[in-house]
Amino acid sequence: MHFPALFLLSNIFAFSTGSLLGSALGGKRAxxxxxxxxxxxxxxxxxxxYLYHKSKNYATMLGAVKEGTKSGLRLCGWVSVFVVSEGCVDRVRGRVDAVGTVVAAGATAGAFSLWNRLSYAMTVRTAKQGLALGIGFGVLQDVLRVVKGEGDDIKYLSWLPRRKPEVIVETHKTTSTTPATEAKV
Structure with a gap:
């Protein structure tokens, strides 16, 4: 998938997920x-x-919207860091495969740990989870590319059936109209 489309879709999904989870937590907390x-x-x-419950429901809804928006934007930020770093690694290496995804996931996990000042044990745990998710996501991307017929350079998936890309040949007919052919039509 091309970078702009991947960036947009991943951020839409991240904001939706973050806002749903954040609004559930924020509503309960409020x-x-x-x-x-x-x-x-x-x-x-x-x-x-009646007024007590009306005020309580209003406060709950307001808390859910505030926390949902904050969580959605926070998750969008981290997903953006991941997608941009994956794109940079792929561009520097000159090829798109699971290695770029794993490196980006590890870098994002490290940045997340530094930003949130996690302890050593939590940093190790975050790095392990980030690398595991990076491997899973990267292999899934490679499988999809190979099945679509785009991943000829991915050797470790050579056993998968590949769809041959269709070649579209466009022929342009140039027709010139002369007064004699216009009269027949």
Whole structure:
């Protein structure tokens, strides 16, 4: 897949995933915060309970939207770092294969660990997970390229059936109109 399309699609998917997960977490957290902040003044009438739940639902929704947006943008940033570093590694190496994906995943995991100031044990764990996901994602990309017929340079997948790329031959007919042919038509 070409870089602009990959960048756009991966960021759309990352924002969607991050916002869904973040809004679920943020809504639950805002709900519990509202209950804790208002536990000392419970309503005493039916109208009071109605307004209490209305305010609680509003606070929950607002917390979900705020946290969902933050999480979606945060995940978009890290996915952008991964996709750009993968593209840079592939361009520097001059070929597109799983190695670029693994290097980009390791670099992104390291950058994530430094940015969040993780402990040594968590950094090692993050690096292992990043490399494992990089290997899986890179091999999957290579398999898809080989099956589509684009990965002739990928030797370790030579046993997979390959689709031969179709060659489109365009012929351009140049027709010149003369007064004699125009009269017949």
């Amino acid at each position: 709900n519990l915060r509202f209950i804790a902040e208002n536990s000392h003044r419970k309503p005493k009438s039916q109208a009071g309970w």
